[in-house]
Amino acid sequence: MMRAAWTIAARDASRAKGRSALMAIPLVVGVVAILLTVATSEGTRRAVEKSFRAMIGALDVLLVQPGGIAQRGMATMESAITTLTPADAEALAASVPNVRSVGGVQSAFSVPVEANGRTETTVLFAATANWASIRGDSVAKGTWFGEADNAALARVIVLGADLARALFPSGDAVGSHVRLRGIDFGVIGVLAPNGAGPGGASMDNLAYIPLATGQRRVFNRDHLSLVSVKLVNPGKWPETEGAVVALLRQRHGTRAGLDDFRVSSPQAMIARVAGIDTMLRRSLIGIGLLALAIGGIVIAAVMNSAASSRSGEIAVRRAVGATRGDVMRLFWAEAWLVSATAAVAGVVLGVAATGVGASAMRLPLAISWPITFGAAAVCLGIGALAGYYPARRASRLSPADVLRAAADA
């Protein structure tokens, strides 16, 4: 009777608390270990991805920067590397496959901006009109500039959220004016906040003006400091990266090692910075699985010794009418119940620990539900597997042998 097996197994497991705890604890530890290690790596990955998203915007892009490996450093108003041009960007848009659109910026750090008698230092970008859509930036107030503004060298500016708040604390930025290098710009929009970048710096202390306006009125130079290539299919970025490199080498007359540009993929950067290559993740899960396997061995050992130490009980059950199947189900049900309880306890504890760690200790932790359910399923499976053979052994015990041994003793 299946019902009898579950009822009796539940009763036995709850009364033999020491035995049940001995079997359940390694499984609970295994599940919690898996959940916490995965929460750590998942949380780190998400935190890094978030900071990169704040800096780069969308992740489905390839980034092209001027300068070879020896030429680095931030562009300023006075100096910049001049090897990447708007013509390069146009060529990339025209002839590289898997490219949805190409945008470019000139940028300068430490640019003073004045308004309302205040002066703030910001990062100034002169960007193509498609830049906001490539980055995935959204405008919280007002609008972004268009192609017409670019063509007209319009003196319009879009402010980052932090800069807008610093210059216009009362929130009336749109429609106001700011001064940049002695030139008056009309504020047409304020961006939604992006948060902190990978270095922890705010990605909201910045300002955008149309590219042509920047080229002609502010920077007095043509070249670009960053080109962003938005991909149709982000999964194919390695092929597209190869095509971008090949085209630029052809245009610049360079070759590997002597390039005057750099192409990078945010996906690759995130993986590198987070240090979470698949190997690490797999080995962390492997440690948890090892704990679960140990739990399985403990269950097998405890159940196996129970099959011997409970032989008298088994013989009596058989004598009063339990079939071999009844005994098998009784022992197996106990393994199932113990491992199911351990799985539930492990998930509850693991999720709680993740939540406490993430909020109270401000650790970058995040629960991965597929891994959580996977760990619970593995826990259950290991318990069932570990309980199967002892249960079968118990069911094959001859009641006559047991009773004879007891009578002889």
Next chain:
Amino acid sequence: MNEMVHGSRIPAPGDARAAGPMIRLSHVGKTFTTSEKTVVALDDVNLEIAAGEFVAVVGPSGSGKTTLMQIVGCLEKPSGGSYELEGQSVEGLDDRALSRLRNRCIGFVFQSFNLIPRTTALENVETPLLYGTEPVDGERARELLGLVGLSSRASHFPAQLSGGEQQRVAIARALVTGPRLLIADEPTGNLDPVTGAEIMSLIRKCHDDGLTILLVTHDPAIARQAGRIVSLADGRITGTPSADARGAGAAEMPA
């Protein structure tokens, strides 16, 4: 009392006795083979027990008493010969059928009580019902516990009960499915004489109620309470003296 009919070969209740013995062992042998040697536990045993009889099996240790009890109780199959319980040969029955037979027709009482640990007196008595085909009737178990005078001990665990109380729980457990055969293996062996006498009076009461009793003992005083005594030595039946003519040249069973 023969209201439970299993199998079409069993005649109508009233005819059960007339149709033949409840237990018929013919030329039953049992050998155990270990890696070192082969032990003959039973050798050419012929025994018939009628329904309602009270039979004691006596014999020295190692004479095959327990093996005989296990074969009659369908816990063990004979190596040779045939065993019919209520006219039905158990030879071809599988584990499920034998288990059902034990559940419905046979009650066991053991020397060491064999209550299931961490299981209350009431739950112990209910255990056979769990393996039956009918819904578990909690009242039935309670009623049996009352019959052996342990209503107040229903929620006690075996470790909290005295030996005599444990054996009474075991008797209630043996009777709960309404069996027709009660097999008791040294039921008083672990009890003091006074408690043993109480247990024997319970067993005699079962007999008075119509149960067939097969009692294994090495205590002549206990054996004398049976209607018939079967003596075993070295796996063979050496005599079946009646209770009042014990040891006085008893007639051998027909071969």
